[in-house]
Amino acid sequence: MKYKIAVFAGDGVGPELIDEGIKVIEKAAELDKFEIEWVKYPHGAEHFSETKESLSNKALKEIKDSCKSVYCGTFDNSKNGNAAENNVSSAIKNYFDQFVSLRPIRLLPNVQSPLNGKTDKEIDFTVIRENTEDFYSGINGRVKNGKNKHQFDLNNSTLKAKFGLNVEAKGGEMAYQIGVLSKKGCERVIKFAFEYAKSKNKKKIAAVDKANMIECYDFWRENVNKVSKGYGDIKCEFEFIDAAVMNFIRQPEKYEVIIAPNMFGDILGDLGTVMQGSLAVAARGNINPGGISMFEPVHGSAPGLKEKGVVNPIATIWAGAMMLDNIGQQKSADLMIKSIEYVLKGGKTMTLDLGGNNSTSEMGDAIKDKFIELHD
Incomplete structure (x- = not known):
């Protein structure tokens, strides 16, 4: 079985973390007899700052037509005023209607x-x-004294609705948020x-x-x-x-x-x-069960630590395990998480955030080596 995976390494420490995830996943693919083809995209806030190129619908359609899943590093959504064109993960989530946020909460050994x-x-x-509705549906605003007329159109995969609000306010400015x-x-x-x-x-x-x-x-x-x-x-x-x-x-x-x-x-x-004790071990998936899903670490891009090789890659590796589980390679996924647990339980390889002094790549190598050791 061969899978084509879209990769967005992203900003800050994202590229070095995604390298560790790919390293472990490729070893899993080798031992469990499946293939991964990585399709790499440069988009993120840093890329936008340098080129003014945002993630286009053409690129997203290319992913839809050819890829099985999306694997992400980290993004710096604070750049350029948090403009929508920089928020790659949100663009992916919305385009592919990833209506489930999946967050495994597990306390790992020695954390x-x-x-x-x-x-x-x-x-x-x-x-x-x-992941798409409730009070995050975008129906919100402010009204001032007097008559105010607001209209909203909701048009997505779950509903089509028009909201018209006529508000006559007295006593000062007000704000509202409507859940749907x-x-x-x-x-x-x-x-x-x-x-x-x-x-x-x-x-x-x-x-x-x-x-x-x-x-x-x-x-x-x-x-x-x-x-x-x-x-x-x-x-x-x-x-x-x-x-x-x-x-x-x-x-x-x-x-x-x-x-x-x-x-x-x-x-x-x-x-x-x-x-869980550390953002560095927290992963998530944005899921569309019948379509394309996305997997990423929860933490940010840590630009001050870029290329220093000190950030813990476990969250990104765990996100990779979630991706493998989602595309049908549950055996590899389970063993990747088991390998993370064994490495941490052993306590010999620990990054700075866990009280050790091992590097990003040393942690990735330790998890990869443990995967090999535990494999049938």
Whole structure:
């Protein structure tokens, strides 16, 4: 089997991290008898600053027509005023309708969590976030005293709707944000969560919302209940966002899979990353189950550390393992993560952020070598 993968090394430390991910993936491909063809793209904030070339629809269509997945390094979205043309990962996510954010939250050996006394046996779950709707739908604005008329058009893969707001305000300027949930948008991400739990042999899903205060989440609950009926072997419980945040701290071991609307999933995913003890080990996937997905580290581009060879590549390697799992190479993916765990448990190879002095490439080599050692 041969897979063509689009690669965006990105900005800052991204290129050196993606090199380590590719190194481990290519060894996995060699040993597990599949092929990877890397199609490299230069786009990112640094490339835009130098060339004024943004990621075009032509390039995205090329990826759609020829590639199986997208593998990314890091991007500096602070350059040029955070202009949309620099935000490569957002452009990819939107173009390919990657409506699922997949965040594995796992405390790795010899990584210290801020949760005192918690071990790698107690922090191991996945946050699945709806990635396109809710309060991030773009219906927002400000109104001043007097009559204000605002119109919004939503036109995406889940809904087409026009919103007209006539606001007569007194007493000063106001701001508003409107959350939107569609039946299709809810159903598809909830179904993904149950299918994911089934594929990973997980027996519990926590569905998070704030239905006691925000009425549109009753609609979310209706869709969770409807989808859950098709998965009798998986227990589904509802939990309010405030309770979920408290339980993340008090008893994270209770969770296996969490499904949440966009805003609450965003919060829980970032909180989970802190529980892992280091941004340097946190990876994510932006998923379209029937299309092209994207995998990347959670952390930023760290421009001050560029080409110093000191940044931990584990998040990028883990993102690569998630990519392999997504394209059907689960054996390689599982062994890559197992190799990361064994290297950290051994404690001989540790980068600066983990209290060691090994380089980026030395950590990549250690994980690659452990993969070879553990392979059948």
